[in-house]
Amino acid sequence: MKQLKSFIRKEFYHIFRDPRTIMVLFFIPIAQLLIFGTVIKNEIQDIHIAIYDQAKDETTQKITNKILSSGYFILEKNLENINDIESVFRLGKVKEVIVFESDFGEKLTKEGKANVQLIADASDPNMARLAISYTSGIINDYVKKMHPNLQLPMQLEPEVRMYFNEEMKSAYMFVPGVMALILMLISAMMTSISITREKELGTMEILLVSPLRPMQIIIGKVLPYLLLSIANAFVIVLMGRFVFGVPILGSFTLLMLETILFIAMALCLGIFISTVAKSQMTAMFISMIVLMLPTILLSGFIYPIENMPEVLQVVSHIMPARYFISIIRAIMLKGTGILFVWQETAVLIGMTLFFIALSVKKFKIRLE
Amino acid sequence: MIEIKNISKSYNDIQALKEISLSVEKGELFGLIGPDGAGKTTLMRILMTLLLPDSGEAKMNELDVVKDFKKIRHIVGYMPGRFSLYQDLSVEENLHFFATVFGTTIEENYDLIRDIYYQIEPFKTRRAGKLSGGMKQKLALSCALIHKPKILILDEPTTGVDAVSRKEFWEMLKALQQKGITILVSTPYMDEASLCDRVALIQKGTILDVDSPSRITEKFPRKIIQVHSEDMFRLIQDLRSFPKAESVFAFGQFVHFTGVNDEVEISELDKFLTERKHTDVIVEEIHPGIEDVFMSLQSL
Numbered sequence: 124m125k126q127l128k129s130f131i132r133k134e135f136y137h138i139f140r141d142p143r144t145i146m147v148l149f150f151i152p153i154a155q156l157l158i159f160g161t162v163i164k165n166e167i168q169d170i171h172i173a174i175y176d177q178a179k180d181e182t183t184q185k186i187t188n189k190i191l192s193s194g195y196f197i198l199e200k201n202l203e204n205i206n207d208i209e210s211v212f213r214l215g216k217v218k219e220v221i222v223f224e225s226d227f228g229e230k231l232t233k234e235g236k237a238n239v240q241l242i243a244d245a246s247d248p249n250m251a252r253l254a255i256s257y258t259s260g261i262i263n264d265y266v267k268k269m270h271p272n273l274q275l276p277m278q279l280e281p282e283v284r285m286y287f288n289e290e291m292k293s294a295y296m297f298v299p300g301v302m303a304l305i306l307m308l309i310s311a312m313m314t315s316i317s318i319t320r321e322k323e324l325g326t327m328e329i330l331l332v333s334p335l336r337p338m339q340i341i342i343g344k345v346l347p348y349l350l351l352s353i354a355n356a357f358v359i360v361l362m363g364r365f366v367f368g369v370p371i372l373g374s375f376t377l378l379m380l381e382t383i384l385f386i387a388m389a390l391c392l393g394i395f396i397s398t399v400a401k402s403q404m405t406a407m408f409i410s411m412i413v414l415m416l417p418t419i420l421l422s423g424f425i426y427p428i429e430n431m432p433e434v435l436q437v438v439s440h441i442m443p444a445r446y447f448i449s450i451i452r453a454i455m456l457k458g459t460g461i462l463f464v465w466q467e468t469a470v471l472i473g474m475t476l477f478f479i480a481l482s483v484k485k486f487k488i489r490l491e
Numbered sequence: 492m493i494e495i496k497n498i499s500k501s502y503n504d505i506q507a508l509k510e511i512s513l514s515v516e517k518g519e520l521f522g523l524i525g526p527d528g529a530g531k532t533t534l535m536r537i538l539m540t541l542l543l544p545d546s547g548e549a550k551m552n553e554l555d556v557v558k559d560f561k562k563i564r565h566i567v568g569y570m571p572g573r574f575s576l577y578q579d580l581s582v583e584e585n586l587h588f589f590a591t592v593f594g595t596t597i598e599e600n601y602d603l604i605r606d607i608y609y610q611i612e613p614f615k616t617r618r619a620g621k622l623s624g625g626m627k628q629k630l631a632l633s634c635a636l637i638h639k640p641k642i643l644i645l646d647e648p649t650t651g652v653d654a655v656s657r658k659e660f661w662e663m664l665k666a667l668q669q670k671g672i673t674i675l676v677s678t679p680y681m682d683e684a685s686l687c688d689r690v691a692l693i694q695k696g697t698i699l700d701v702d703s704p705s706r707i708t709e710k711f712p713r714k715i716i717q718v719h720s721e722d723m724f725r726l727i728q729d730l731r732s733f734p735k736a737e738s739v740f741a742f743g744q745f746v747h748f749t750g751v752n753d754e755v756e757i758s759e760l761d762k763f764l765t766e767r768k769h770t771d772v773i774v775e776e777i778h779p780g781i782e783d784v785f786m787s788l789q790s791l
Contacts, residue, residue, distance in 0.1 A: 129587070
């Protein structure tokens with residue numbers, strides 16, 4: 124016990140005396156959270172549009188005002204000629220053009236049907252899709268309110284309601300994702316690096332010839348990072364709550380317990396990496412390429428798992444972050460309890476035990 | 492105290508140790524002398540239970556290095572070739588860490604390390620990485636001794652250390668030997684060999700000879716002629732072109748020369764060099780040193 128305590132104290136000295144470690148542990152998480160929070164957005168804002176209004180009547184004016192006052196769009200230009208459409212897109216600033224046919228208002232009242240064309244710059248397909256759907260939503264809304272008795276074919280549109288994230292706020296999506304990413308990165312990378320550093324500097328040789336047991340070395344390495352990662356998770360959740368307004372509807376204790384479980388899993392994974400990697404560089408490389416990228420791409424953090432090719436959907440099952448993200452989304456956004464996430468929790472516990480067993484087994488009591 | 496029987500060890504296709512047998516007595520200061528790549532480190536790591544031998548067996552204080560590795564780890568002190576302490580921990584923190592890891596305290600075994608540690612104690616709050624080479628080595632030795640080992644294994648402890656510190660270090664080893672610790676030390680420096688009780692000359696994974704340093708040189712049958720001249724470079728070339736030359740090696744300011752069948756006379760060589768316009772020529776017969784023995788064994 125005394126040995127372990129001394130080992131843990133030594134680990135803390137290493138952490139707090141190395142400026143790089145401090146950077147990775149305390150500044151990168153916050154920076155990442157802020158960067159992801161402001162860069163990854165699935166919502167649109169200030170999209171520049173142009174309008175080619177051939178009717179110029181009351182109805183089109185009202186629709187235009189409605190669109191521009193929505194806050195999503197900024198009018199860049201009023202077009203006078205059909206040929207201007209292409210040239211205005213070429214300039215690049217305008218992302219969407221709305222074309223009203225002539226006599227729009229009259230046709231709408233008389234025939235109950237009028238044409239509006241939405242043309243979007245699809246070089247950014249995501250944004251184009253969002254812009255189009257926002258615009259058509261606004262137009263439909265207006266038409267319905269103005270002519271409640273009209274039986275427009277358009278009225279068959281589905282009534283969509285975004286449950287759990289009513290306003291489609293992307294912050295709700297990325298805070299759990301960034302949490303998974305940061306905890307994975309810090310826990311796995313830092314432990315694997317700190318063990319391989321001992322190998323590189325030759326201190327491992329001394330630790331091995333000492334009476335320390337492998338389990339003591341592993342616990343001594345894991346515990347400091349576990350504590351620091353929990354502190355990190357705490358900061359992320361608080362920042363999510365107070366900077367990005369992500370609610371925590373479920374139990375905070377459960378959220379923290381699940382987080383600790385995930386951290387423990389990542390730490391064991393880090394230990395396992397260090398038993399395979401010979402140098403700090405390799406350890407870092409494995410952590411970055413093998414852990415970070417798949418965590419970003421395959422865990423459902425940014426891209427929905429359902430939209431992936433089937434092969435990748437299968438692969439995503441081995442990503443621990445996948446389970447963690449769905450657990451914390453459920454707890455934070457849906458407010459569900461353990462009964463609804465026990466399966467994911469069980470998978471994470473299984474993975475943790477698997478990596479512990481593997482690390483202890485693979486931990487070399489000798490140099491080869 | 493240390494019994495090594497027919498130990499062999501290969502890395503992939505390189506055979507690092509070939510059927511090595513050796514025994515070190517209790518309380519002995521034993522030297523493993525050999526150039527880089529001779530297999531010294533491998534042998535020491537096998538004894539330290541860090542590597543498994545391919546074949547053969549070794550015992551430390553009657554404990555088998557493979558089966559009883561846990562017990563061995565309690566009774567041996569080890570100083571690896573590289574400085575292997577925590578550079579970001581202070582002198583005191585390092586010592587304290589290793590003391591607790593071995594289940595002891597600095598105070599408990601302070602007697603043993605006092606003579607070594609008091610020299611670095613004034614710097615005890617300094618980070619180990621900022622110490623000079625000689626001080627690092629004293630700290631490493633203190634850490635290796637902190638649990639009062641019965642056997643001390645030191646892998647090239649004086650490599651990269653200045654001459655004064657080297658001398659001090661060997662004095663410390665002698666003092667530790669007085670306290671009953673068996674010491675196995677490896678070194679590539681031949682001059683350090685004469686400070687050991689017995690040495691093993693090791694080369695390419697085989698042991699060439701084991702004996703006390705003085706016996707090893709006494710046994711050496713060859714006649715060594717030491718030659719000096721103003722122009723050393725030309726001297727070596729000229730000596731090599733001497734018809735009856737067998738070996739010519741540079742040793743610092745001198746060249747050690749052996750003739751075929753030891754038939755070359757000093758006067759003969761002197762005359763030869765004067766004819767070739769060498770100035771300040773010194774030619775004299777000397778007692779062979781460990782280096783000479785080693786060089787000649789190596790060229791066999």
